[in-house]
Amino acid sequence: MTILGTDTAVADASPAPAAVRSPRRIGRRLLANAKVRIGLTIVAVFWLLAIVGAWLAPHDPNELSPDTLQGPSAGHWLGTTTTGQDIASQLLAGTRPVMLVAFGSGAIATVIAMVVGVAGGFLSGWAEEVLSMLTNIFLVLPAVPLMIIVASQLPQVGSWAVALVIALTGWAWGARILRAQTLSLRARDFVQAARANGESTRRIVFFEIIPNLATVIATSLVMTTLFALLAVVTLSFIGVTSLSDWNWGTVLYWAQTQQALQRGLWWWFIPPGLCIAILGMALALINFGIDEYANPRLRIGSVGAARLRRQGIRPRVGFTPVRRTAPARDPLDERRAG
Template structure:
């Protein structure tokens, strides 16, 4: 009967950075070497650049009328026009800025609040931990999207920053809970106890000893919040809750739906905006997958040796952890 042999055993570095310098160096480069993460970063980078320069390079004013009413893509209008002759490509270029500003503003604010509350609660313990945990539990059960709809409906002039602030205020609790749990597991580690015994200040222990070990988790929470913020803003614009005069991808879909673009066969009116939403969502998801492979030791080991596994005809599966000799690691 045929048997399968495992190559050898290697040591997986612990969260506090144990392991040889070569292994630590390889792990720092793993995220950038990950094909999923790099593809996602490229997609997000393209949209970020478009958000900065889009209004300047747009072929025309997105509100400018023309005689080419409901015209399909052509040399004059690369993505066609709407029912008033407005250029769809210009609307998408100008609207990208609003989508990116809301998404990343909400992600940054929610991440900062979650880090402050979660790490502080996990490290100080006692009554402070109980109070901050209770605060997190309160915000954890607040329905985000209905609250955003109510606030945006009561503030007709509410812009993207208002929506981002509401998403951040209501969206930090889950990340704070995860960070608190991880901080509880780190605060009694030997390297933290050694820093405390050496008389290090609390802020120094938090910033230099604990936060570096939470980087991947913080990044994953940030990406998740950005994704939710982008979807929320587009949803609010599509249902007409926010101002329909401020261009973003949801506004384009709102006007297309209001004027029955699908029934008229004007696919160019809604398809480009939908494709942009799908691409940005895919980019954020791929980055999240890359972070997950960096955090999870099993996925990290598979990612490090993906090419070698493919060369040997081995298919990784759930529960599979490929390992190699440290001597073989050194030859690479």
């Protein structure tokens, strides 16, 4: 569930039962990671813009003016469009729908993935087969074409309708990883002991299984949110959603329609592209930090690597660190040298 192929790292890094910590301690360990802090700071800035962006906008995003195709200036921070609309106001007004759809659909998809994945991995018999078949069906379905078809058939495509469509098409990968982890955990000794003590299935799932899946669930939430961000921008860019509701994809749609790239109107398409890239980078940094917490092989940073070298250990990513020792000297060679 990561961008650069670290999904196996998450899947292989199932935490041992003894390593389960309280949410407060997990939060402190995650916040100690510089990547997580940077990513959360960027996300917090975008949420702040989503809350107060409508009041910070210098103009009405729909207001027409005679100042057409003006570059960035004091009156228009990011220039104007072919109809004189202020691009900075459009971006600020479009931040809230993007954040609500991306994080809302990410949360909904993660909840669906938890229900289907954990239930499919813990249960047995026909229930496991049905949930596994359902996950496989949604895995092979092309997500973007399905979203386009479903969204185009809705009578009114609002923000929450788009979020629901994205959530219903983006939960399968998280469910597959959670199912694999649950299959591994249900055979552990602590789960068998809980069953032998007569604990109910609900208590085992909520107090034994899910706490051990905390990092996997967090990774699924972050990456599903990233998928939802790209999906909502894509749907708006191709004109599936309502063009009267401003978001970053809508700004890019009008820039592409008016051939901003061919005409050199860089202030029209670069700012929304940068917003998408920066928010995506922030989510990726959070995911990398969670991976480093969940997978001990990724925890060795520059400071840890220097400490290991001083101890005579050569750190190698993906392998067990090996201590380098001097070769044993032959006593016969010492006598000859003497």
